[in-house]
Amino acid sequence: MKPLPYKVRLFNRILLIGFFIFLCTHCVFYFFSSEAPNSYLSTSNYESLPDAPDSPLVPQADLAITGKLPEESPIDSTHILNQKDVYLAKKIDHLLRIYKPDHALFLIVDAQENEILAWGQRSEGTIHTSPTFLSQSTFPAASLFKTVTLTAAFESKKYSLNSPIPLIGRAHSLYRFQIQPPSDYKGNTVELQDAYAKSYNAPMAIVGYDIGSSSIKSAAKKLGFNQPFENNIPEQSSMIIPDTGYGIAEVSSGFTQSTTISPLLAAAQIRALLKQKPLEIPTATNITPYAPTKSKPVFDSLFSESTYYGIKEAMKRTVSHGTAKKNLSSRFIARRYREQLDIGGKTGSLDGSNPEGRYEWFAGFAKSRLESDKGIIIVVMQVHKEIRSQPATQVAGLLINYWAQQYLDLN
Numbered sequence: 001m002k003p004l005p006y007k008v009r010l011f012n013r014i015l016l017i018g019f020f021i022f023l024c025t026h027c028v029f030y031f032f033s034s035e036a037p038n039s040y041l042s043t044s045n046y047e048s049l050p051d052a053p054d055s056p057l058v059p060q061a062d063l064a065i066t067g068k069l070p071e072e073s074p075i076d077s078t079h080i081l082n083q084k085d086v087y088l089a090k091k092i093d094h095l096l097r098i099y100k101p102d103h104a105l106f107l108i109v110d111a112q113e114n115e116i117l118a119w120g121q122r123s124e125g126t127i128h129t130s131p132t133f134l135s136q137s138t139f140p141a142a143s144l145f146k147t148v149t150l151t152a153a154f155e156s157k158k159y160s161l162n163s164p165i166p167l168i169g170r171a172h173s174l175y176r177f178q179i180q181p182p183s184d185y186k187g188n189t190v191e192l193q194d195a196y197a198k199s200y201n202a203p204m205a206i207v208g209y210d211i212g213s214s215s216i217k218s219a220a221k222k223l224g225f226n227q228p229f230e231n232n233i234p235e236q237s238s239m240i241i242p243d244t245g246y247g248i249a250e251v252s253s254g255f256t257q258s259t260t261i262s263p264l265l266a267a268a269q270i271r272a273l274l275k276q277k278p279l280e281i282p283t284a285t286n287i288t289p290y291a292p293t294k295s296k297p298v299f300d301s302l303f304s305e306s307t308y309y310g311i312k313e314a315m316k317r318t319v320s321h322g323t324a325k326k327n328l329s330s331r332f333i334a335r336r337y338r339e340q341l342d343i344g345g346k347t348g349s350l351d352g353s354n355p356e357g358r359y360e361w362f363a364g365f366a367k368s369r370l371e372s373d374k375g376i377i378i379v380v381m382q383v384h385k386e387i388r389s390q391p392a393t394q395v396a397g398l399l400i401n402y403w404a405q406q407y408l409d410l411n
Helices: 006-033 060-066 086-099 142-155 192-197 201-211 213-222 246-252 263-275 305-320 392-407
Strands: 103-110 115-123 126-128 164-166 189-191 341-353 356-368 375-384
Touching (some): 086 126, 103 263, 103 392, 142 192, 142 213, 142 246, 142 341, 142 356, 164 192, 192 305, 201 213, 213 246, 263 356, 263 375, 305 356
Antiparallel strands (some): 164 189
């Protein structure tokens, strides 16, 4: 009989050795894995701990060490129960306790009645029972001021939503060379509505630099900047813009800490632009002196109909194609509600000092497409230190969803 080739014999030996090693390993593993009686590995010597509850509020380290949940300090809910919409107030309070921003104010205003529905504030590690941030105007407006610039641009009749704006260098930086394109410029451009929606600094600065200081001052005045309000509610917001030079570009793009705004004025601005009405500060019955109990329209604060149209479309563009696209979608707003709503707004972020940290804004609206009297204004202001909490747009999306659950008729 002819012997097998050497390679075949070698292969068979390898298979045999491999099988033998596998068999030995399996036997050894089985021998050592079986527990002897009274072994120190016996699980009977351990007291099982309770399962951790599904809540980010529970200190898991304490739970693992003691096997007991720590006692929580009682929640003072008086300020929640006194609000116009207790359900929304509870939801705001819940989000503040879960996300734990270093400083924050969340605000929801009824767009039709101009009345504050709910609010919540957190600062220095505690939930506040008074909205002290509401009318305070030490907060940098950041890119919220781009709304003023866009309004002034539409009022000048020199720009429309689709106007091409030079895009020189990085979109979110701001240098002198970026704001003075040559007359024969043939480089990259971006539509004005997208420069606003994506919060591009240089293109918006070019627009502000072109229309000039006086146009921006006029639009800013109509939207409440540098204007005193009755009983100083809210505090006077500040906007200082030079007549010429690079400072115009800084202010018009929101790239300066000197332009400040209060959350209450931010809400008033969004409502005025949405409803095409004069500027009017939102009211509340029981949070004096942080919001007025009665309010009256600001004289000479109307814009042209085409400007209102352009602003609302640009704000909706922020949600459909811009900085709020990710979170103001069906990701955090149920699809059945999202399909019924027009949602728009503006985001902004900038460092500030009172309180100190990185400021993050969303100021916008959600309005029913089927029922014109149903809509809200939402302002989310957060100040982050070393660790950032959830994005302002995510908070806004959740609050819109909570409101829609209560107010939209799906029948």
